[in-house]
Amino acid sequence: MTDGVERTVVVAGAVCHEGRLLAARRTAPAALAGRWELPGGKVEPGESPEHALTRELREELGIETEPLERLPGEWQLNGRLVLRAWEVRLLKGEAQPLQDHDAVRWLTSEQAFDVDWLEQDIPFVRDVVARLRSYMLGNRDL
């Protein structure tokens, strides 16, 4: 998907389950390998961001998910790519690094910053951590 100024949207999923956030470690490109991200990928032409996210999470991690709300903000990755993130519910499956990643971790809010996130993901992770804390206090479903 491109937006009004012909930028390709990269969708990233903050998959939350039982008070934990899913993080995935990238294997490529070399500059990003070893860094942790919210898994996802590029939206294809004619595809909705929510569909792209569900597709990418299925392909890369083998999980069935449901995108919930978009997290506030966006990050311009370069002149052509813009990163947006969604809170996502896990429906089925056990996340495994099938493609593009070599490790996954389910992080509690206390562990959320134990991994080396891509810088551009940190504002989204902060937002999700606040949501996880709310879940742990019983004020939220997810």
Ligand SMILES: Nc1nc2c([nH]c(=O)n2[C@H]2C[C@H](O)[C@@H](COP(=O)(O)OP(=O)(O)OP(=O)(O)O)O2)c(=O)[nH]1
């Ligand atoms: N998936 C994902 N990509 C991110 C995040 N943060 C971030 O800077 N990126 C960058 C890395 C890549 O340059 C780009 C997404 O590319 P990708 O390689 O995940 O996309 P894709 O699965 O559709 O791969 P491809 O078709 O280009 O091979 O966005 C993030 O949290 N998740």
